[in-house]
Amino acid sequence: MTNFDYQTPTRLIFGKGVVREKLASVMAQYGDRVLLTYGGGSVKRIGLYDEVRDILKDKQLFELADIQPNPKFNPSVLEGVRLCQENNIDVILSIGGGSVLDCTKAIAGVAGTLKGNPYDNVEEAWDIVCRRKPTTAAIPIVDVITMAATGSEYDSGGVISRTETNDKLAYFSPLVFPAVSFIDPVYTFSVPTKHTLAGIADCINHIMEQYFCAEHTDLNDAFMEGAVKSLAKNAKKVLQNPEDYEARAEIFYACTMGCNGIYALGNTYSGWPMHAMEHALSAYYDITHGEGLAILTPRWVERIEKFGKNVFGVQGTDASIQAIHDFYKGIGIPMTLPEVGIDESRLAEMAKHVADNEGLDKAWAPLLEKDILEIYQACMK
Secondary structure: OOOOOOOOOOEEEEOOOHHHHHHHHHHOOOOOEEEEEOOOOHHHHOOHHHHHHHHOOOOEEEEEOOOOOOOEHHHHHHHHHHHHHHHOOOEEEEEEOHHHHHHHHHHHHHHHHOOOOOOOOHHHHHHHHOOOOOOOOOOOEEEEEOOOOOOHHHOOEEEEEEHHHOEEEEEEOHHHOOOEEEEOHHHHOOOOHHHHHHHHHHHHHHHHHHHOOOOOOHHHHHHHHHHHHHHHHHHHHHHHOOOOHHHHHHHHHHHHHOOOOHHHOOOOOOOOHHHHHHHHHHHHHOOOHHHHHHHHHHHHOOOOHHHHHHHHOOOOHHHHHHHHHHHHHHOOOOOOOHHHOOOHHHHHHHHHHHHHHOOHHHOOOOOOHHHHHHHHHHOOO
16 A cells, blocks of 8 residues: 545535525635636526525625636636636635536636736746646635536546647646535436436546556455445436435435545556546537546456456456446447547547647556557547
């Protein structure tokens, strides 16, 4: 087992009605000037936006709306930093899915680091996001997460896209752990089936990226195998009944735990190759992240005999790969790149971009440019 030094400062408040019960008292700890960040219309359709504004009616609220899936550095991060600096924001409240929270983390870190400096220095802000310059301070973050997927509610990072350069990069800093995360599975009842399933696929991949590594422990393997079993079982339940609270709660719990590092304590690092390859797909084509991961997974997996045996009850590498493919296909996730609108025209360009920027030649199972291209090509059919 490798050495580790681990701490998470995030308080998780989980269950039915916790926003109405505890949001006011939590927000009272962080000041009166609040930036409210959210995406499209879903938080308004489910009533969360109005509920939050009512709970915080005595605060000074400023808003950043329309944060997109695969959140964008320009305009969302830069606009959020501007709002923080111009309005001397005390705390950011993120309501919505993982993309909103990922964007909020970048805003909090850039605004905190650049406090007192011009917010419109685009390249300096980007240097912080892509970690060429350190995050030295951050505005506190509270979130009400409405999508079970990324686990952003319990980790210290996010993924930000810069469309003009086709970059989709991970941003990390221990300073941007959410201070408090509210998780009410009821908010996921109305999430469209496509996004529910993509979120489950995203979480399964978070787990698999940690499972497939050189040195691992029996305890971590058991945690991860159990989490994937739970996700597979409860995915089928919510397809039958989208308002099955217990199934939604199990899925949300697994997603929250899946990406904050607990499952990998003492393991060696794998390089997260599936995410590296998918980031190019969704940076170039803006596809749904979880669907891209599901398409890539069966084509990449090699060390999966134990995984397939313990999770799906099948023997042999080929059978395990097929079991993963059939599970995703069986719950309705597209399983080829053409199904999500990607043709062969930019596969080589994306393979080079990944090889040049993601360091997969040093991953647990090293991938060179030709290997990455072969995996993309295998995803065409």
